Amino acid sequence: MVMCPDCHLRLGGISLARVREVIDVPAPPPVDVTHHRIYKGWCAQCQKWFEAPVDFRAEVLGQGRMGVRLASLIATLRTVMRLPIRQIQQYLQTIHGISVSGGEIVELQHRLVEHARPWLAGLKAEIRASPAVQADETGWREDGENGSIWSVSTPTVRYYEYHHSRAGEVVKQLIGEHFQGVLGSDFYAGYNSYLGFHQRCWVHYLRDIHNLKEKYPENEEILKWAKAVKDVYDQAVAWVGQGPDPGLSPRRFQQMCVAQQHVFEQQLWIICQPYVRTTAPQQTLCQRVEDFLPELFVFVAVPGVPAHNNLAERSVRPLVIARKISGGSRSAKGSQTRMGLASLFGTWMAQSLNPFSQCLALLTQLNSLVQFDER
Numbered sequence: 001m002v003m004c005p006d007c008h009l010r011l012g013g014i015s016l017a018r019v020r021e022v023i024d025v026p027a028p029p030p031v032d033v034t035h036h037r038i039y040k041g042w043c044a045q046c047q048k049w050f051e052a053p054v055d056f057r058a059e060v061l062g063q064g065r066m067g068v069r070l071a072s073l074i075a076t077l078r079t080v081m082r083l084p085i086r087q088i089q090q091y092l093q094t095i096h097g098i099s100v101s102g103g104e105i106v107e108l109q110h111r112l113v114e115h116a117r118p119w120l121a122g123l124k125a126e127i128r129a130s131p132a133v134q135a136d137e138t139g140w141r142e143d144g145e146n147g148s149i150w151s152v153s154t155p156t157v158r159y160y161e162y163h164h165s166r167a168g169e170v171v172k173q174l175i176g177e178h179f180q181g182v183l184g185s186d187f188y189a190g191y192n193s194y195l196g197f198h199q200r201c202w203v204h205y206l207r208d209i210h211n212l213k214e215k216y217p218e219n220e221e222i223l224k225w226a227k228a229v230k231d232v233y234d235q236a237v238a239w240v241g242q243g244p245d246p247g248l249s250p251r252r253f254q255q256m257c258v259a260q261q262h263v264f265e266q267q268l269w270i271i272c273q274p275y276v277r278t279t280a281p282q283q284t285l286c287q288r289v290e291d292f293l294p295e296l297f298v299f300v301a302v303p304g305v306p307a308h309n310n311l312a313e314r315s316v317r318p319l320v321i322a323r324k325i326s327g328g329s330r331s332a333k334g335s336q337t338r339m340g341l342a343s344l345f346g347t348w349m350a351q352s353l354n355p356f357s358q359c360l361a362l363l364t365q366l367n368s369l370v371q372f373d374e375r
Contacts, residue, residue, distance in 0.1 A: 031098045032067075058364045061111040066100070068363040071108050074100075076356045078109065079345040082322050110333060113340035116362060120340055123159050123347060128176040130154045132199075132305050134184035135174070135191065136312035137166060138320055141328030142335050149339065150174055153315040158346030160319065162335040168193025182298060182305045184312065187288060199298040201309035202233055208285060216281055225282055228271045236264045236300050237307060244303070254301075261301040265293050315346065 002011055040051045060067050066074070077083045077091065085102045092098050113120075127133055133152050140149045140162055147164045152174050163170045168190045175183065175194070184199045185191040191198070209226045216222050239260060244253045272286035280286075289296070299307040319342055329335045348358040 028095045031070075031096050061108065061115060061363060064104075064108060064111060066104070066108050068360060070098075071112060071363060072356050072359040074105055074108060075112055075341060075359055076345070078105075079341045080349070080355055082318070082325055084325060106334070109337050109341060112359075112363065113337045113344075116340060116344055119362065120159075120343055123157055123343055124174075126157050127152050127154065127159050127174070128179055130157070130181055132182040132184065132302070133175060133179075134306075134309055134312035134315075135171065136185070136309065136316050137188070137190070138316045138323075140319070140323055140335070142332065143330055147335075149316060149319050151312060151316045151319075153311050153350075155311065156347070156351050158315050158343055158350055160316075160339040160342045160346070162329075162339050166190055182302055184306065184309050186309055187292065197298055197302065198295040199302075199305050199307065200292050200295045201307075202296070203308040203310060205285070205288070205296075206230065206233070212282060212285065219281065221280075222282055225271065225275070229268065232264060232267045232271065233307075235267075236297055239264075240300055240303070240307075257303070258301045261297045264297045264300060268296065269293060318342065318346065 002014070003009070004011055036054065036056075038051050038054055040049045042049055058068070061071055074088060074092075077088050078085070083091070085105050088105060089100055089102065092100055133154055135150070135152045137148045137150045140147050142162065142164075145164070147162055148166050148170075149160055149162055150170050151158070151160050153159070159174075161170075161174065163173075166188075171183075171191055171193050179194075179196065182197040182199055183191065183194050184201065186201045186204045206229075209229060213222060213226055244250075245256075248256065268289060272282075272289040275283045275286040276290055277283065277287070299305045319338075322338070322342075329338055344359070344362070345355045348355040
């Protein structure tokens, strides 16, 4: 505008008044369909037809017709967005104008996980070599039968398996017989099969104490006991938060940490011992202290180990939501595929990587650990 809208006099001193930003997306691109014409020729001597050699491994999985970009998109919608298959079909039809059957979507996910078997094996090996892992389990239904999802996680890796059993043998299968790190878990007895360093979750324990206080709000003895237990825990957390003493050698500091672990154990035991094997309302929680005392303050002795199991709890939450949406899986192969996709995409998101780009890199046989710029 160079003229006055009122008197139509030419404006002077024109300068930038303001900037208005409009954010939009481009029109949905049409589906790219490529017909590859493969010629053949007859060999009169061999008496055979020969086709021209072609290699579609960077474009499509196996003998299917869905390209790697479309496969990555479907896997992302299914795993990250947790969309049911019918909604994925509707999205593809509405936005991209392509009709894909439900069976084709399911088979595409099976092929993707089969392609990623070496990468999944690498995730499991990385878990087993980690100095500390956290484990949790949650319910899952396979073909109408109850089973469990078992999860083992580190800050950068998520790994899931479905098992019909909740027995402790599953823990050994996941972390391996030679695991030397610290296993973090809740108080479920299935984790008792692991005899190495073990940190039990204080959040679970304090939550049970809170529930006991709500059940007996007028019981002064319970309130006093609960506060004493919480004070010991707070002191342990505060001691760990101070960090290492720069004047001590690493070996001397480690010895101090172990000694301090035993100090907190003794303090907690003095508080709980009077109620063990009594009729007091807190006797069950005090009995738990007696059973798991060496596993409550490992986070003091081993720097970097959390006192809680929050990472494991957060790691299984996406599959809990998926179970509520779909009800589970219909076959053993379906369960393996869902766990495989959850492991792949969960790990990529834990590493703050773009899951679609990582899946595309995996399917095009690029280095699946390469970090892309688009986050």
